[in-house]
Amino acid sequence: AEQLLISSEKQSIAAQLAAGIAHEIRNPITSIKGFLQLLQRSKSTNHDKYFEIMFSEFDRIELIIRELLVLAKPQVTKFELKDIRTIIEDVMTLLEGQAHLNNIQIITIFELEEAYLNCDENQIKQMCINFIKNAIESMPNGGNLTIELKLYGKNQVLIGIADEGFGIPEQILKLLGQPFYTTKEKGTGLGFMVSKKIVENHYGQLRVSSEVNKGTTIEVLLPIAK
Numbered sequence: 001a002e003q004l005l006i007s008s009e010k011q012s013i014a015a016q017l018a019a020g021i022a023h024e025i026r027n028p029i030t031s032i033k034g035f036l037q038l039l040q041r042s043k044s045t046n047h048d049k050y051f052e053i054m055f056s057e058f059d060r061i062e063l064i065i066r067e068l069l070v071l072a073k074p075q076v077t078k079f080e081l082k083d084i085r086t087i088i089e090d091v092m093t094l095l096e097g098q099a100h101l102n103n104i105q106i107i108t109i110f111e112l113e114e115a116y117l118n119c120d121e122n123q124i125k126q127m128c129i130n131f132i133k134n135a136i137e138s139m140p141n142g143g144n145l146t147i148e149l150k151l152y153g154k155n156q157v158l159i160g161i162a163d164e165g166f167g168i169p170e171q172i173l174k175l176l177g178q179p180f181y182t183t184k185e186k187g188t189g190l191g192f193m194v195s196k197k198i199v200e201n202h203y204g205q206l207r208v209s210s211e212v213n214k215g216t217t218i219e220v221l222l223p224i225a226k
């Protein structure tokens, strides 16, 4: 009975995803088609604007597909010994600019010089990017972003990402990890779900705690390689 439960649950997630993808990708495609028709018919001078919108709609489709590929290819997960501190530092370098532009101060509490995980580096990077981006996006008026790395128990690391942003109301906390759930105008609602999946792929655990108007803390626990 348990087996059955799992497979039917999987199916409903697949169905949910399929419906979401169809919907999310149809919107930009309809919009691109509309602008192409306008271009074909008119000799108006609005061409630059039309092209600009079409490119941004293509960007959106690309982003959705890129995020979904992480889910679509779990079997390609390539596990290697990698230092998690280096991975986090790489991601920070990548997102520093965006943080500074938003008046966000990054505070690091690294209690470990290094810690080797058996992991797919690209996936772990993607996970960190998704969580840190969400933290940055939750503080449009700036604030502190605290990134922590420490030992948890004997054989796990804890990666903490804490923001002082608008927080997540309790009823929305439950919806996290559901595909295409977003409160952002340009959001995809895929980042959290993909990251959760990546944590699972790595036999880790994910904890979220949040208080409205105070901030959100994400904690990822991952096993250290023996």
Ligand code: ADP
Pocket (backbone or CB within 6 Å): 130, 134, 135, 138, 163, 165, 166, 167, 168, 176, 181, 182, 183, 184, 186, 187, 188, 189, 190, 191, 192, 193, 216
């Ligand atoms: P997106 O960022 O594209 O909206 P995500 O899957 O990354 O999609 O996040 C889904 C939703 O979860 C966000 O739209 C937001 O409402 C909420 N959320 C996630 N992380 C945070 C955070 N750190 N602070 C506040 N809200 C968050």
Ligand code: MG
Pocket (backbone or CB within 6 Å): 130, 133, 134, 191, 192
């Ligand atoms: Mg996001």
